[in-house]
Amino acid sequence: MAESITVTTPGLTSIQDLGRLRGSRFGQMTGGASDQYSADVANALVGSHRTAPLLEIVALDFGAVVSVDLLVAVTGAPAEVQVGGVTRPQWEPFVWTAGEELTVRGIHDGLRVYLAVHGSIAAPSLLGSCAPDSVLGFGRQLTVGESVAIDVDGPPIDHPYFRVPLFRLGAEPASFTGHWTIDVTDGPDVHEFGATAARLYDTPFVIGDNTNHIGLRLTPADPGSDVPRRDRSTEVLSRGVPIGAVEVPAGNEILVLHRGRGVTAGYPVLAVVTATALSRLGQARPGQEVRFRKVSVPEAVDGYRSQRRSIALLRSRVANAFASLRIPTHTDTTSTQHHSVPQMESA
């Protein structure tokens, strides 16, 4: 029988994955989970492939009922996660019991929560990804009463008497407290900004309201501060811009391009946000104050590899735990997007 998740409170929720690779050659945005780390960990915790579709719940409360006992994991921003009114942990897998409502309420500090399932979520694919693309009109937000088909191939295992966490797999939760420091490397056009480039690091910035998965707009926390300025006005031919590009258009704001960015632009790229900091920025709320910190490219690569290594270790713990309980894992995918297991040699 076809199993499904039926939405009771949709909030702002979509079916998401890690993004659409190789579409950029044809002018298509990459998209995908704005907090790639939390999405990756969510799928790792349930033994699903890292590019498997999962739910991205943004800012607002979410609720749904499932037709079959289902092993799930919820990561991302802190929130109150309950099944049938009983609180369940984030960053550890747990069983979502058939017929009971799972709710995610009061998302705070960050913006996005990820819900991954053990099994697979059916989702239409475009160029090898289910990631919504608002420009193409592909993918959509879930609506109340909507049923999302799921395929479950192994019974989940729960504590027979108590709703205590069965697993303690030790995923490293993303941090949402303290100062938000955003690491960036020098961009390819940093020389066009002369000494004003330093303003990126000297000035605290505030995330603007007009911020989304396409990009973030930031203004100096002190309105009297000036942003970096390009010291030339020559025409720039359109060229590919990396995700994370820090651009400085006219006016007193800076732009950070995120995963929904258009692939070409004519602005010089002052700096590029690191892959790990991009996940953090994917959780930034309007009004949040951030500071930029310059790191070298090798430091940025080390940081990302360290993050991926911790997820790989988590995956091996999950595989061992699941194997001992005879729960199947899904480390491969039929998706046309192939993500090889990263080589974890040192840089």
Add this chain to the structure above:
Amino acid sequence: MSGVTSIRPHREFVLADCGDSAVRLTSLSPDAEERWQAVHAVAAALDARGDDVAVTGIIPTYDSLLVEFDCAATTHDAIRALVERLIELPAQPSTRGSRQFEIPVVYGGEFGPDLDDVAAHLALSPSEVIRLHSARPLTMRCFGSPGGAPMLDGPAFPRPVPRRTIPRPHVPAGAVAVAGRQAVISARPAPGGWPVIGRTPLTIVDPATEPLSDFRPGDTFLFVPITAAEWSTYEGVRHG
């Protein structure tokens, strides 16, 4: 420039890091056509290699190529060495010749709200701007955003066209715009900062089909002025 430039100009280039997961190749050849051919030849060669080099994205444009990769699966040094090796290969002849497309356009008015501004900036009459824009075929250099817009060499205007001071929040699909020395046809509705001088009723990108677009870099586009009354004749037609 070194003496090599005159013999193998397309092999003069700059390779710059773009953060922890991308590098940008820019050709320095003095010839625009050669710059374009050089970066697109490398893009095609990378494309043919598939996933084995952990490349996750390839964005060739007019004179540059952004190569995105998974930095956990490869290194900057490996990607740089690969790109440098590929640019030394002889350019592969294209698998098919370029094609020419005729693109009907309603210029001015609600279809091209910035036509008069562009004309004023160029010190030309609006009809002269239309004449120059449709005088000869323009070459598509790459796909741009949003949605896979064909980006073309600009028409032979006397000077570059500035971008709008305030970008439009909504530019419809099919909008025909110019900026700098470039021209574009909007693929999908989106915000945009390029002055819009007209609009085509043709469907440029169709998310329901693969490939999404019939056009390829190297194709040429001849813009053909039509009247607003002729719009419905072409509306929604997919070209190619």
